Amino acid sequence: MDLTGYVALTRQVGLAKELQSVANNIANISTTGYRREGVVFAEFVEILPAEGGSVAMTEARGRYTDDLQGALVQTGGTLDLAVEGEGYFTVMTPQGERLTRAGAFTRNADGEVVNMDGHRLLDEGGGTIVIPFEARAIGVSSDGTVSVDGDPVAVVGLVTVEDQTELFREAGVLFRSDGQTFAVEFPKIMQGFLENSNVSAVSEMARMIQVQRAYEYGQKLLDQEDARIRNVVKTLGQQA
């Protein structure tokens, strides 16, 4: 069995996945509230029949979501909300409650506060937030209190999870939490701002170059292994 080739192959497959995650991060460099994703590799050990021999192969075992704060950009929109620090907004989708950091909200025809996909923003108690059409001034204070013409109408709740690995990504900058969520004790919401994607172009580029070079090393190894085996076959063939 040509084990060298298979070991190198596990690395090549992993690198292709890693490049996919780099590409996804860069594609989402302008997506409001996007969180950088990464792949974690782990070795798994194959025990060889030979005494004391083993070989380590690599496999994409896990992923991580970078919860670094993205840059806040001033937009001036009354329902553009950014979370500073920890916490996620809760929105109601047809599949159930989802968490998001993307705070570009608007009102729908019924006056409910919804995001750009039409999912309703939920308040602390899990109810929808309704803003009447005659509202002149909509204010959202830093603790999440929504006021209409000076009267508080609802409080936007921020939630978090104990373990970041309980958050699963879904399309539309949403996260699904299978575990329990907790209200953030001291939420900080900024009205008129949006949180940019937390992807850093420089580090993604560096990662991409690294992936590309590592892939080329892998190819080189496969190349040399191929030449070595060919050489063996040739040499042994001559002697026979």
Next chain:
Amino acid sequence: MRALNIAATGMAAQNMRVEVISHNLANMNTTAYNARRAEFSDLHYQQIRRPGTVNAADGTILPAGVQLGLGVRAAAVSMEVQQGSLDQTGGSLDLAVEGAGYFEITLPNGETVYTRDGALKRDGEGLIVTSDGFTVSPDITIPDDAREISINADGEVYAYFNGQVGGQLLGQFQLTTFTNEKGLEALGSNLYRETEASGQPNVGDAGEDGRGIFRQGYVENSSVDAVREITDLIEAQRGYELNAKVITAADQMLGATTQIR
């Protein structure tokens, strides 16, 4: 190599962003134009290793799994509803709306549309119309011999005549508000149409129920902020280049693969 397709979605998104920015900059002097903003959201995720999978006979569970995203899509191009600055023109039929509200316009086919462009004109019969000649409701006709036209903050149109002390009330403009202005469908020529998303039009007098007021002799400027658009343009351009670089890298990796043999 999915990275190729993913980077292509990124390039398409940045390209769309440049289109929105160029539209905003092209309209930086359009009366009552509101800047548009492109909103993006990520595409769905491939579940390569499902989180929660049992990993070993002793029941160890994978805490995170592997999920890989497939790129980006445009979620919305939304209008930023903002009051533009008011420009003094002195024209008696230049009517800016200060605050929320739209003029109601009747198109020649009878359809009702809405606009904030208050640079109004008179047609041959003295009827008050928009720059494109569409009637502003309610129909108000200015008599030929009127000396001066005065429109107050509530939208009441008064005509003054030679030899008369008081003005004559010709009619009153009203304002229409929507629950969700961003849901209006833009038709071009500064016109908007009601949709399911915008909600029902609420017609009423200026200054009531959150409606704005009229300012005679002013027009509302475009709310495009050139500095912001340019910084956005730089970001979009660099974003495009970054995605192009990913395509190059993926291409070179594929090239290395084909060269093994």
